[in-house]
Each structure stands twice: as structure tokens, then as C-alpha cells.
Amino acid sequence: MLAVATVLYSIWIFFKSLIVPTLYIEGVVGPVRSIYPPQSTTDAEKTIVSLVYRGLYKYDDKGNLVSDLAKTVEVGDDGLSYTVTISENNFWHNGDPITADDVLYSASLYSSLSEIRIDRVSDTAVKFILPNKFSPFLSILTFPLVSSKDSNKVSDLYVNGSGDFRVIKVSRTKDGVSQIVLFHQKQASLYTSNPAYKLNKIAFRVYKSDTDLQTAYKLGEIDGFFARQEFNFHGMHKISTPIYGRYFVLHFNTSKEPFSDKDLRKKLAKSIDLDYLQKTLLKDKVVKTDGVISNSWVTKKDLASLDYDPNQSPETTVVKSSLSYSNSKELSLVANYIVQEAKKLNLEIELNPLTPAEINNLISTERDYDLILLGEEVGHDPDRYVFWHSTQQQYPGLNLSQFSNIRVDKALEKGREETDPEQRLEHYSIFQTVINEEVPALFLYHEVYYYNMSDKIKAPLIDDLYYPWERLRDFVKWEYQMSGMGAE
16 A cells, blocks of 8 residues: 555656746845836836736837837827827726726826827827927837726725736735735736736745845745846856946036036046946946947947047146045946046046935036936937936936037937938937037946846846846746756
8 A cells, every 4th residue: 555655656746747837936126015107116116017017009129119008009290199099909907998098097197298188089099299299209108007997996016907917916024015926817818918928927025135135046935036246056047138228427517617628528538448347347247338329229339439548648737526426336436446547637536425315416406516427217219308408407307417519409309309210310310429529428338137047947038128127028938947948
């Protein structure tokens, strides 16, 4: 009898080993307070939102803007109106159809649409009426739609979405949300846009720090995590990717001395060895930018480069200034390197380390600084009006170099008005050329992130990632494999 039981147990173990798991467990740094799109602010929250919700448009894995919930769009002859029709047979997770009322309600929650008039055309169509021509408008319609019935919602976590995954469980501890589990029900095709997921359940486990993520992985609590650090644990492989929608930049305040002097700006810019900064100082955890518009279809590759020149003549007298920066470990290294190189030119730069809150206060008030070093986040579209037009020198504009140039203003204005790609390319080429010539800022690098994950997870390599929360856009191609082959 014991022999029979032993044989049956062995058979059970064998067949169990053939069952491929369908659950992926990812560790994220919290807190996670809300996955209701208008209230989601952290990378972790936005990652979950990207799976639970859909927009009228989205960016595909090649960075192209494509339809999501939208079926058609008609642009008025004057270029000021966009009539969008929603595709048929799209539903919320509770079974309600997605309608024009949901678009109207959602738009009312986003400040980016506050100046746009929106009319209901039918149950499935809306018309957006713009005050001015704005060629990147469809890129704004990537915002996640929420149900018009959400005004009565009782939770910011158990939400009613329309994406391929829905929330099935939220766990809490005294410290807040500890886990959110999402599920993709293949047969429930009413609300799914792609029913072919091999991993149909995702658990996001929330931790306080990257150190806690490492510990969780070592203990077998998670299958993977996305972080600035790469790790070499047993049974782990890594996928690295730059984040192209974010870059770090040194802004010169061109409205005041000493950096109202273009020659001095150029001299300091040419004293910074970007290759050394990337490969030695930051140990290849960054990649260089392509300038003011990086990794875009309009990026101008033939710009005259400001090559590193260690043999420049120093200033005849000491030039004093200050450098404000967010006091992180990485930016402290960069700031100190800039000061070190500036000394060789007789430029004496005082360091002014600030907290993130102090940085925000500095750029939202008088903008009284000589140099400021910080990270910026831009959109997929090459429109850089809010960052460089002369009307954007005061908050909430983001012209942190206080830069004013007629050619730049005109190029940015035309780039927003034109819909023809060739015309837009021409205007943004002029814009990039002038910025490169005038040097109101030095564009340093994009951060590189690492997907640290178990060898048992097979995932495609990530190309052209703009934001961390887009990293699961190809999750439909992920699978669990017992052989542990890792990335494709």
C-alpha cells in the first residue's frame, strides 16, 4: 500500500511540474494610494493604471500614436475641431458600455483639457473644439478614460476600468497597501482588447525601498522588479532600457550675469566631458541625450557638436556663480564634477543642494539662480513650447533658462500649428539648431533602468521606453518557462 502511495505521489509531482504558472509577481516601491487615473501620481500607481484602463489613443511598442478606444477622428477644415468616434463593443469591467458621457466626464478631470470645449455629438461620438491650432492634440487623448458613474465610486483601489486587467484583490497592512492583484479573464472578451495573455494574473507587492525589493527577491517573494540598480543574483537576468521621456539638464539662467554671456555658456559646456560623465562617473547607468529633442522622429542628428575641450583658456578674472540642484547621490556627483571642471576656467561655482520640495519652490517663484541642475519629463510628441517659448519664463511655464529668441518662438509656434510631418520636421530642425548654437542649457543624459527578473520569466527586450510605467505594454508576450531561458 505504501509503495502504491509513493508511486501516486511521484506521478502527482511529475504532472504538477508540467503545469506552467500563470501568475507574475512584481515588486514596486510605494506608496500606492490610488489607482484612479486622475489621482495617480507615482510610477507604481501609473504602472497599474496602464493595465487597468484605456484611452482613446495610445503609443505602440514602436512609439507610434495609434487608436485604442477611438474608431475614427475627423479634423475640421480650420484645424480647430476634432470629432472622435468610439469603437463599438467596448465595455467597462462591470459590463456597462463605454460612451461619449464617459469621455466628457473624464476630460473634466484633467487640467490639460481645461481650455478645450467638448460637445456630445452622439452616444459614441464627441467633438473637441480648440482655441488655437494644436497639431499634437491627439497625443493628449492618451489620458485614461474613467466611467461617468465614478462620481459615486467608493474606492480609489477597487476601480472600474476598461483595460485588459481588472483589480481582484487589495491587501493592506498598518503601513498602507501591501499588494494589488490584477486578473485577465480570457473568456470575458467584453472588456479586453487582447485575450492572448499567457500570464493572466499579476500581483504588485509594495515595498518601501529598493533595498527591500532586493531582500524580497532573495526571499522568493517576487519574480522581478524595475529599478535604477542592476543586480546579479543567482537565477536572475536583466533587461536594461533608457527612459527617453526623462532627461537631466544643466540650465543656464540667460537673463542675468554671468550666463547672459553666450561665450561663457559655451565655454562651461565644452568643459564637461559627457563621455567621462556617462562611462566613469555614473558607471554606464545613463546614456547621452541627442540634445533638446532626443530619440524622436524629428531629432536632428547633424548638429555641430560642442565637443569636450580641456585646453580652453581660463577667464582673466574670477567669475562667481552658484549651482542649485536636487541633493540626490547621483546629482551630487554630477554637480561636484561640474564645479571641478569650472575651476580650471577660473569659474568659481558655489554649490546649493536642495530638497525636491525646495527645487519645486525655486522654479515656481522668482527663479533666482545662476545654474540649475535637475531632471525634466517631456511628452512623446516633439512639441517643446512650454519648455522654451519666451512666454513660458514664469511659472507654470518651464522655460528654466529664461531664454528668449525670436527664431525659437516662431519655430515652436509653427511646429504646434502644422499637421504635415515634413513641415513640422523643418520647424523643429530650426528650433534644435538655434538651441544648439545659443547653448541656453547643456543636455546631459537619460537614466537607464533595469528589469531585474527571474530566469523563469521570458520577456521581450524593451525598446524606446519613454516612461517607467509603460514597461508592461508588451506583457502579452511574457510567459513563464520552466527551463529558465530569460529574455529573448
